[in-house]
Amino acid sequence: NAGVTQTPKFQVLKTGQSMTLQCAQDMNHNSMYWYRQDPGMGLRLIYYSASEGTTDKGEVPNGYNVSRLNKREFSLRLESAAPSQTSVYFCASSEWGLPYQPQHFGDGTRLSIL
Amino acid sequence: DAKTTQPPSMDCAEGRAANLPCNHSTISGNEYVYWYRQIHSQGPQYIIHGLKNNETNEMASLIITEDRKSSTLILPHATLRDTAVYYCIVRGNNDYKLSFGAGTTVTVRA
Numbered sequence: 001n002a003g004v005t006q007t008p009k010f011q012v013l014k015t016g017q018s019m020t021l022q023c024a025q026d027m028n029h030n031s032m033y034w035y036r037q038d039p040g041m042g043l044r045l046i047y048y049s050a051s052e053g054t055t056d057k058g059e060v061p062n063g064y065n066v067s068r069l070n071k072r073e074f075s076l077r078l079e080s081a082a083p084s085q086t087s088v089y090f091c092a093s094s095e096w097g098l099p100y101q102p103q104h105f106g107d108g109t110r111l112s113i114l
Numbered sequence: 115d116a117k118t119t120q121p122p123s124m125d126c127a128e129g130r131a132a133n134l135p136c137n138h139s140t141i142s143g144n145e146y147v148y149w150y151r152q153i154h155s156q157g158p159q160y161i162i163h164g165l166k167n168n169e170t171n172e173m174a175s176l177i178i179t180e181d182r183k184s185s186t187l188i189l190p191h192a193t194l195r196d197t198a199v200y201y202c203i204v205r206g207n208n209d210y211k212l213s214f215g216a217g218t219t220v221t222v223r224a
Contacts, residue, residue, distance in 0.1 A: 004157075033211070042201070042214030043158065050210070058211055090157050102148065103212060105157030 002026050004106035006091050012112045013081045021076040021109050023091030030096040032074035033058075033103060034066060036087040043090060049074055050096060081113045117141070117204040123219040126196075132189040134218055136202030139183045145206040147178060149187045150214075151198040158201070158214070161187065192222045 007022045025032065030051045035043040035058075045058030049068040063085060065077045074093075078085060089109045095101040119137040126132040138147065148163040162169055162176045164185075169176045175188040189196055201217040 042216065043212065045211035048210050056210070092157075102160040102163060103158075104160060107155075107157045 004091055004093055004104055006089075006106035006109050008109060009107070010110045012114065013078075014114055015081060015083060017081050017113075019078050019081060019111075021078075021089055021091075021111075022073070023075065023106060024073045025091075025093040025104075026072065027093060027104065028071070029093035029104075030071070031094045032068065033092040033094075034064075034074070034076045035090045035092065036060065036085075037090060037108075038087050046076065046089075083113050085111065086113045087111060117213065118202045118215055120200075120202050120215065120218045122216065123221070126189075126192045126220060126222050128194060128222055128224050129191055132192040132196065132220060132222070134187040134189075134200050134202075134220065135184065136187070137184045138202070138204045141182050141204050142206065145204050147176065147182075147185050148203040148205055148212070149174070149176065150201045150203065150212070151196075152201070152217070153195075153198040158212075161200075192220075194222050194224065196220065197222045 004025045033048040034046040037043045044060050046064050047066040049055045052071045055066050067075045090105050092103040092105045094103040146163050146165050149161040150158040152158045162174050164176045178185045199217040199219050201214050203212050
């Protein structure tokens with residue numbers, strides 16, 4: 001059971017470089033999410049996709065773009081990386097419906113921007 | 115605005131039950147209580163959720179008070195692998211995100 005797979009697991013970038021974080025889920029979930037977690041803090045939602053073909057901003061969307069490539073894949077792009085974007089990025093997926101179904105998380109991408 | 119209050123840390127002896135409290139005094143009628151945990155360097159893991167009835171699954175039990183202002187997550191037989199940060203989250207039907215607070219750091223000791 002792969003669940004939610006994130007690539008890469010680690011990455012170091014220089015300020016101004018661009019990068020795309022990849023996420024894929026094999027649970028046939030409709031909804032997918034991108035969160036970031038800074039040291040000693042809880043997760044904050046960056047963007048989410050309620051269903052294939054839709055994306056919406058979360059709490060901290062500035063500096064990021066997303067693409068829901070298909071039902072399985074949801075990518076997060078940093079167009080011009082900044083040191084403030086150094087963080088651990090988690091992708092999650094869930095079924096869609098009421099009540100909201102639990103989200104299942106990947107193991108994260110650890111991103112450092114110098 | 116924090117919707118939940120949890121103790122910052124607690125210890126538990128291996129093999130004993132771990133009872134993790136959570137206060138959510140402002141919870142509204144359509145909001146659920148979710149519990150997640152995060153083991154070091156891993157993504158959060160869903161444990162259990164409930165509305166007003168007590169719930170049990172293979173991982174844990176969730177006890178919600180009758181007035182729904184607090185709840186307790188019970189790990190019936192804690193193991194060293196249960197050492198993690200445990201998050202109690204209140205989430206309504208219109209909430210797309212999970213709002214993670216500071217959680218409770220649970221250390222299971224041999």
